[in-house]
Amino acid sequence: MQNCLLAEASTAPIVIDGNLNDWSAVGPAASVPDPAGDHEGDDPGADVLGSKVAYSDGMVYVLTELAGAPSTAFQRSSPPNDGSYRLTIQGYNGLSLQAELFYSPQSEGWELTSFTGGVTAEAGEGGIEWAADISSYLGEGFESVDFIMVEPRKADALDAVECTYFEL
Numbered sequence: 001m002q003n004c005l006l007a008e009a010s011t012a013p014i015v016i017d018g019n020l021n022d023w024s025a026v027g028p029a030a031s032v033p034d035p036a037g038d039h040e041g042d043d044p045g046a047d048v049l050g051s052k053v054a055y056s057d058g059m060v061y062v063l064t065e066l067a068g069a070p071s072t073a074f075q076r077s078s079p080p081n082d083g084s085y086r087l088t089i090q091g092y093n094g095l096s097l098q099a100e101l102f103y104s105p106q107s108e109g110w111e112l113t114s115f116t117g118g119v120t121a122e123a124g125e126g127g128i129e130w131a132a133d134i135s136s137y138l139g140e141g142f143e144s145v146d147f148i149m150v151e152p153r154k155a156d157a158l159d160a161v162e163c164t165y166f167e168l
Contacts, residue, residue: 014054017124026063045074046152060131088147090147097116
C-alpha cells in the first residue's frame with residue numbers, strides 16, 4: 001500500500017537533534033499519515049505512523065514518525081538484525097538523495113550512511129529526524145520535491161512505503 005498525497009511543506013524552524021518537540025509546529029498540510037499496525041512483525045519501531053516535511057533555506061527536513069522508539073534491531077549486519085531506516089528524496093533538476101540510518105552495537109549508537117551526501121539524521125523517542133541539503137538543485141525550473149520515501153527496511157518488519165509530492 002502506498003500513500004501518495006499532494007502536500008505543502010511547512011516553513012516551521014526545525015533542529016535535527018533527536019528532540020521531536022519542534023515538529024509540533026508543522027501542521028497537517030505538511031503531514032502524510034500512515035495507518036498504525038500495518039507493518040509486518042511485532043516491533044513498534046518498525047511501524048511508520050507518518051511523515052512531516054518542512055523546508056527552509058535550501059534544506060528539506062523530514063520526520064519519520066514511529067509507533068515506538070527507533071528499533072536497535074535495525075543493524076547493518078547478518079539476519080535477523082539486518083536492516084535500516086531509509087530516506088529517499090527525488091525531484092527536479094536531477095535531485096536524488098538517499099541515506100540509511102542503522103544501529104551499531106559496536107559503537108552503541110546510531111550511524112548514518114548518506115549514499116549521495118548532504119543528508120544528516122538523528123533518532124529520537126518516537127521517530128527519526130532527517131535533514132537534506134537540496135540547495136545545489138535549486139534554480140531555474142525547480143518546482144518541487146516529487147518524491148519523499150521513508151521506510152524501515154528489515155526482512156521481518158516492513159511497513160507500507162510512503163510516496164508524497166511536496167511543493168516548496
